[in-house]
Amino acid sequence: MDVLEAAKGRRSTRAFKIQDVPAEIVEKLIEAARWAPSAGNIQPWEFIIVRKPKIKRRLVEATLDQMFIEEAPVVIVVCANEARSSQGYGMRGKTLYCIQDTAAAIQNINLTAYSFGLGTCWVGAFREEEAREILKIPHGIRPVAIVPIGYPAEAPTPRSRKPISQIVHYETF
Numbered sequence: 041m042d043v044l045e046a047a048k049g050r051r052s053t054r055a056f057k058i059q060d061v062p063a064e065i066v067e068k069l070i071e072a073a074r075w076a077p078s079a080g081n082i083q084p085w086e087f088i089i090v091r092k093p094k095i096k097r098r099l100v101e102a103t104l105d106q107m108f109i110e111e112a113p114v115v116i117v118v119c120a121n122e123a124r125s126s127q128g129y130g131m132r133g134k135t136l137y138c139i140q141d142t143a144a145a146i147q148n149i150n151l152t153a154y155s156f157g158l159g160t161c162w163v164g165a166f167r168e169e170e171a172r173e174i175l176k177i178p179h180g181i182r183p184v185a186i187v188p189i190g191y192p193a194e195a196p197t198p199r200s201r202k203p204i205s206q207i208v209h210y211e212t213f
């Protein structure tokens with residue numbers, strides 16, 4: 041699949057079919073994620089793969105009732121290892137690089153999933169402490185995004201984008 045086509049065609053999916061997502065495909069998504077760029081190649085990402093309905097249900101609560109998370113057969117929670125990034129780059133590593141690095145990994149997951157005919161949604165609105173407790177995430181690791189993945193049961197209309205003229209600056213801001 042053409043990369044621009046994937047970047048433009050991917051949509052946030054919030055309704056999923058009951059159809060399962062095989063483990064081999066999930067592995068490919070993780071494979072795509074781990075090839076993302078990262079500051080100093082520190083690779084501060086950690087992935088929690090959730091399939092158990094009981095855990096997904098608790099994640100729904102942590103996300104202020106984003107029910108579609110429960111519908112997805114698999115959910116990947118992408119975390120940033122702040123401790124590892126701060127060892128390399130201090131405060132900038134902890135507060136900026138590890139978030140950028142994990143964001144790149146998340147988008148690799150989204151685009152690769154799309155290329156397999158899967159839908160995903162980048163869920164960032166959740167109570168962090170609650171997610172940490174549910175998933176037993178240790179100190180120094182920060183959950184960044186909850187990504188439900190499944191075969192789409194909807195074809196969302198594309199949301200608008202700002203025109204290029206409004207966001208691009210030449211030479212100086």
Ligand SMILES: Cc1cc2nc3c(=O)[nH]c(=O)nc-3n(C[C@H](O)[C@H](O)[C@H](O)COP(=O)(O)O)c2cc1C
Pocket residue numbers: 050051052053054106161162163164165166196198199
């Ligand atoms: C950092 C971040 C956090 C987001 N959090 C949520 C969320 O909590 N729930 C949700 O339904 N969508 C969430 N989204 C998805 C956005 O709403 C969506 O990407 C945007 O509306 C554009 O639509 P599109 O992805 O279909 O192009 C989030 C996206 C990003 C990048």
